Amino acid sequence: MRRGTRLAALLATTGFALLLSAGSASATFHEIKVREVFPGTMAAPDSGYVELQSFAAYQNQVQFGQLKVYNAAGANVSTFMPSTPPAPVPNNANQATVVIADTGFGAQFPGVTPDFTDSSLDLNPAGGAVCWPITEEPVDCVSWGAFTGNASLPSSAGSPFQGTGTAGAIGNGKAIIRSISANCPTALDEADDTNNSVADFSETAPHPRPNSAPITEMLCPQPNAPAATTKCKKKTSGSGTGVAYSAKKHKKKKCKKKKKKKK
Secondary structure (H helix, E strand, O other), X not given: OOHHHHHHHHHHHHHHXXXXXXXXXXXOOOOEEEEEEEOOOOOOHHHOEEEEEEOOOOOOOHHHOOEEEEOOOOOEEEEEOOOOXXXXXXXXXXXXXXXXXXXXXXXXXXXXXXOEEOOOOOOXXXXXXXXXXXXXXXXXXXXXXXXXXXXXXXXXXXXXXXXXOHHHOOOOOOEEEEOOOOOOOOOOOHHHOOOOHHHHEEEEOOOOOOOOOOOOOOOOOOOOOOOOEEEEEOOOOOOOOEEEEEOOOOOOOOOOOOOOOOO
């Protein structure tokens, strides 16, 4: 191989490697929303958890994000990075979930194993906020109860969700969950986040779903799905061979249906 040919091949290989590296390094944890927050109960305040959910595939590199918890005044009370050393969660499917739980989670939810445990997860039902992923835009934040520190958050959480507890606190034994009714009503998507917690969340019984649990959401059909290919007959000077045409690209071409001969 000549020197010039070798150099061209080396540059091509190096360029491909750089592109591959850049693709691998791209963020795969930012298309995730806070789906559910459970602040624990009065009897077991350390049984709380935050559930994250993806609205796209391949969003399992959560080890690169951070979960921040804020008190009612907007001061950061805890920061959690999912794992050290970094390791992604196994399920990378669209709508997959991740549960980050406090140390008393197991006693409150026997048989459910959280993906991560944070001994400093300080979720106060009276008022607070959580934000994810902090390290990458966009940042999703949700607030509740007597929270007044919206200006201190990295992204607006709007008006705090008001629960059934005293002064809008999350009710004892209750969680708050993000609605998925906007756009596709059977799956989480970007439209379900209006940056206004009072509009996006409702109170519910807690039902933590770790990454290993089956996905129950159903994705809606894509509105711009490719049109079905229809076989039409193309007139030629020869034998008139059947040729496949895209119904979308050839709207003016009409397919002739064979008429049944009357007996």
